[in-house]
Amino acid sequence: MNITATLSVIAGSLGIFMGASPLLQAWRAHQRRSSADVSMPFLGLLWIGGSAWLAYGIALGNIAMIVANTVGVIACTTAIAVSHFWRNGEAVEGD
Numbered sequence: 001m002n003i004t005a006t007l008s009v010i011a012g013s014l015g016i017f018m019g020a021s022p023l024l025q026a027w028r029a030h031q032r033r034s035s036a037d038v039s040m041p042f043l044g045l046l047w048i049g050g051s052a053w054l055a056y057g058i059a060l061g062n063i064a065m066i067v068a069n070t071v072g073v074i075a076c077t078t079a080i081a082v083s084h085f086w087r088n089g090e091a092v093e094g095d
Contacts, residue, residue, distance in 0.1 A: 050069050
């Protein structure tokens with residue numbers, strides 16, 4: 001395996017892990033049953049950026065960009081949903 005192939009595997013793997021990182025915030029909010037310290041504008045901007053990169057990856061037909069950014073958009077959507085659910089320390093639904 002040459003250096004380019006090795007770096008592509010490393011970069012692709014790290015891209016998936018980076019994309020999944022908003023799930024850490026979602027997990028924390030769920031454990032604490034509060035998302036008071038979560039920045040919703042940050043998550044929203046991250047979602048918009050990830051969606052744009054996903055669209056770009058689709059336009060290029062670049063599977064690495066598509067996979068990493070699909071993971072990112074799904075993870076960010078999940079973090080937004082969990083954070084919204086636990087806003088102000090209680091479930092929005094009145095749990």
